[in-house]
Amino acid sequence: QVQLAESGGEAVQAVESLTLPCTLSGLDPGMLFSDYTMGWFRQAPGKEREKVSCIDWYGRRGTWYAESVEGRFTISRDNDKGTLYLNMNSLQSEDTAIYFCTADVYGLCSATWRPYYWGHGTQVTVSA
16 A cells, blocks of 8 residues: 655744655556656645645656746755655745645646645644
8 A cells, every 4th residue: 555654844933944755665566766757745734735846757767846936946866765745935824725646657747736645744833
């Protein structure tokens, strides 16, 4: 059973940086970590869940960012360690949300990508 585990969420001050790692376990039969397109979504209090960023499986190597985070956030993956990262710089109070790690086998990372697997989320709180 595929499971995603996020960590690294905490309370920080505005303009500080934070990195969220996510590990993937229980892979689908015959699949490697590098076969999964992965991404991050977030949900702020009282708002709808939104996609933050995604990164293609190994063969495609593309990335996508929401306009609200482009230039401040960087998504990356270490296929050897089986870990996805979201490096967040210049954090703002508007970035306060629960951040969810997501995955999909051979998905197409884009503005319309919808993942199949979801983690339980990690809370990031940014104080002004």
